[in-house]
Amino acid sequence: MLQEKELKTFVEGTTTYFEVAAQQPATVGSPYLVTDGLPAIHEYTGVISVSGRREGIVYFTAPKAMLTVLLMKMQENDFSHENMRDLVGEVANTISGNARRDFGNDFVISVPNVLAGERSELPVVPGARSFVIPINWRSHSAKLVVSLR
Amino acid sequence: MSGLTETMPANVSGARPLRLLIVDDSNIMRRRIERSQQFEQLEVVGAAANGIEALELFQRTDPDLVTMDLTMPQMDGIECIERMVQLKPAVRILVISALADKATAVDAMEKGANGFLNKPFTDRQLNEAIAELMRAG
Numbered sequence: 001m002l003q004e005k006e007l008k009t010f011v012e013g014t015t016t017y018f019e020v021a022a023q024q025p026a027t028v029g030s031p032y033l034v035t036d037g038l039p040a041i042h043e044y045t046g047v048i049s050v051s052g053r054r055e056g057i058v059y060f061t062a063p064k065a066m067l068t069v070l071l072m073k074m075q076e077n078d079f080s081h082e083n084m085r086d087l088v089g090e091v092a093n094t095i096s097g098n099a100r101r102d103f104g105n106d107f108v109i110s111v112p113n114v115l116a117g118e119r120s121e122l123p124v125v126p127g128a129r130s131f132v133i134p135i136n137w138r139s140h141s142a143k144l145v146v147s148l149r
Numbered sequence: 150m151s152g153l154t155e156t157m158p159a160n161v162s163g164a165r166p167l168r169l170l171i172v173d174d175s176n177i178m179r180r181r182i183e184r185s186q187q188f189e190q191l192e193v194v195g196a197a198a199n200g201i202e203a204l205e206l207f208q209r210t211d212p213d214l215v216t217m218d219l220t221m222p223q224m225d226g227i228e229c230i231e232r233m234v235q236l237k238p239a240v241r242i243l244v245i246s247a248l249a250d251k252a253t254a255v256d257a258m259e260k261g262a263n264g265f266l267n268k269p270f271t272d273r274q275l276n277e278a279i280a281e282l283m284r285a286g
Contacts, residue, residue, distance in 0.1 A: 020270065021268075082176070086176050089175070090175045093175075097247025099249075100250035101249035110220075
């Protein structure tokens with residue numbers, strides 16, 4: 001199971017992402033454990049598969065409205081479905097990749113797999129428990145979910 | 150998703166501008182790097198979404214500088230760096246990646262990269278890293 005110190009890595013990664021990429025800090029809440037399945041997702045979800053020292057998934061899930069504002073903050077003017085998918089995958093990839101600063105290169109991450117739609121099915125990780133890191137940015141809420149064993 | 154685009158060189162009198170190839174599987178990142186770089190003496194000659202596209206564009210456009218993502222489908226950035234350096238040892242490569250561990254940076258440098266910039270980055274950090282890459286020649 002994830003240690004508190006390891007979860008802190010993802011909290012810090014999320015904080016840094018919004019501070020630097022969006023130039024506006026997010027409020028990142030205390031992680032909580034979900035004991036029954038995987039937490040609900042928003043309209044767009046970027047999923048990173050993790051292998052090596054840890055196995056499982058890390059995903060960032062956000063509503064379209066939040067991604068639209070995030071794109072605007074990045075001076076991007078293309079708000080297409082493709083760019084929403086691209087952004088949610090890039091956020092998941094960046095936070096997961098940054099975790100290697102603490103976990104080392106044996107924390108192997110995949111390219112992002114993006115799900116669109118709140119009813120999309122996430123891969124189940126047997127034996128893993130899911131920690132949710134709530135993210136509030138401007139008036140929007142998103143989640144980073146870390147499900148590793 | 151294909152990100153392969155080629156920009157034809159502009160007619161430039163005098164010194165030839167340095168030619169930049171951007172490689173990243175994210176369209177947003179490719180556009181951001183192109184938009185944020187502030188050097189008049191730099192000409193973006195192409196953008197690719199994976200290592201295979203990048204090598205194809207590399208041979209067609211003969212860039213002087215490359216920004217290179219590492220985690221990409223089909224061919225990752227480390228292999229792509231190795232192949233580019235074999236084709237053109239003088240090419241200067243700036244890795245722009247989320248992978249933040251030292252071993253990855255060392256590996257990329259050993260394969261021939263000249264600099265490493267972690268994602269996420271500010272425009273200022275990007276321009277400082279590119280400036281350093283330009284000076285490296």
